[in-house]
Amino acid sequence: MAWGGVEAAQVQRGRVSGSGHEIGHLHGDRLADLPFPVRVREELVAAGKAWEHHVLPQTGWTSYRIRDEGDVEGALELFRMNYERLVDRGKG
Secondary structure (H helix, E strand, O other): OOOOOOOOOOOOOOOOOOOOOOOOEEEOOOEEEEEOOHHHHHHHHHOOOOEEOOOOOOOOEEEEEOOOHHHHHHHHHHHHHHHHHHHHOOOO
């Protein structure tokens, strides 16, 4: 929440409320889902930094499994990457 314009919100599954753009969401404390353009998702998957989305593998959505504390940094890196991408686009 320390990043400018970022809010935490609970939303119904499959629905994002408000006029902002979602940088990602968590399923409990073990799985992060983040939306990227398909090209970026392909690069992240090829580099082993994320996985194809667990339900929507043909989209730009990625999934990142958080197995232990060591994985938290990788999840934060993806959230930061998506945040910066949206800020650069003028949407953040």
